Amino acid sequence: MSEYLDIPAGRRIAFQRSSGRGPGVVFLGGFKSDMTGTKAAWLHDWAREQNRAFLRFDYSGHGDSSGSFEEGCIGDWFQDAHQVIEALTDGPQVLVGSSMGGWIALLVARAMPQRVAGLVTIAAAPDFTQQGFWAGFDDAQRQTLLRAERIELPSDYSDQPYVITRRLIEDGRDHLVMDQPLPLSVPVRMLQGTADADVPVDWAMRLLGHAAGDDIRLTLVKGADHRFSTPECLRLIGQSIDDVLA
Template sequence: MNAGELEYLNVADDRIAVRHRNGATPGVMWLGGYRSDMGGTKAVALDTWAEETGQAFTRHDYSGHGESGGEFRDGTISLWLAQSLAVLRQRTVGPQILVGSSMGGWIALRMIQELHKAGEGDHVAGLLLLAPAPDFTAELMEPVLTPEQRAELMERGFLEEHSEYSPEPNIYTRALFEDGEQNRVMTGLIDTHCPVYIMHGMEDPDVPYQHALKLVEHLPADDVTVSLIRDGDHRLSRPQDIAMMITALEGLVDRVVDPD
């Protein structure tokens, strides 16, 4: 696996698509957002960067996303978390910097919690969170559900919502909401034991930048950096956003390689 070739990893009942590039440590692991895949602009830019710098890089599609098997409607935070942990444990070597975009930021924070519980906290050397959306079901969606949407969730088991990024509507299931409640991270201190860098656009229509500031309140006081992009949107995929992401990532890599 020297050039990010596609392979599949069986995790429980799902066939998870993975692309891994061997290279120097700390490795970098990409965690995409809700309904996004590892072929997106930011993930591909990071793969190009890894090829040019010789850094190890791993990306995968959650079940129901991209090139992976499984049904999207069956997905939950717990399921996608388990798949991400399996990829980390089976396809990466040495400490990793987790780059989580939107929902991927929630997955990254939950991964750190589960790894520390298992005595495997040294797998993570840093976090780069892009427009992070931890606890989005409870914090961002539930408070604004209409009575009609709540009824739809209970009666149909899911609701549909127009997507700005796809001709297909976003689908949110009752199982996703219920499971999200069990995976909340913004309920107390999230002890990451590693440096955290957060980028968030102030023109983000999906996850307000205030959500990132609220997340910071739950992180240790040391080693947390927040960069607010005044005209940035949710995707943070413009050339200047990509350049900023890579600069932040290189800073995290340097801190691991030379902690002094």
């Protein structure tokens, strides 16, 4: 059953958490996903078996949280994560970020390093609004976005199209992490499937090369897709958290 946190920005954030020992684990979901997804649910059960504190939540405009997805942007969702971690967890946390959640996790690590014990990213997509959407648009699409303030793209995960707004693109530029130094003093485990059609392997390689830290590792899983939700992939996520905690 979801609980709710009202944050100062006026948004109501749905969350589920379970108590246990620390450092706790916080799951940060992907673009237009919610906390009922396979990875989030698996991690909930994993944490309970480990007696590990665990928190999952829906960004505003996602799942059971307030707001409209189309009105949201990276800055809003980063703020949601920041507020949730600050209000609902104690001490340093291991952040597990999937796709867009990997970008959010990096922003959180930059903003509140004292509250981060480690990072596990799954097909991390830092700066995807710029290096994915905007870079992939042709001139006509860019003009449509600037003129109409929005553009619709087909989704492989839903019958409903992705609505990409001008605000999402422009706000994304204010939260880039690949255009400036990215020091990470905590253990980092990056997971990436070679058959991922949404986040290319070379994004993972670029992030590995760009991030600075003494304990950063990238694991490539041959044949794994963007969902990264097979039993083998899920077990690897758990093993990566154990590795960070060790």
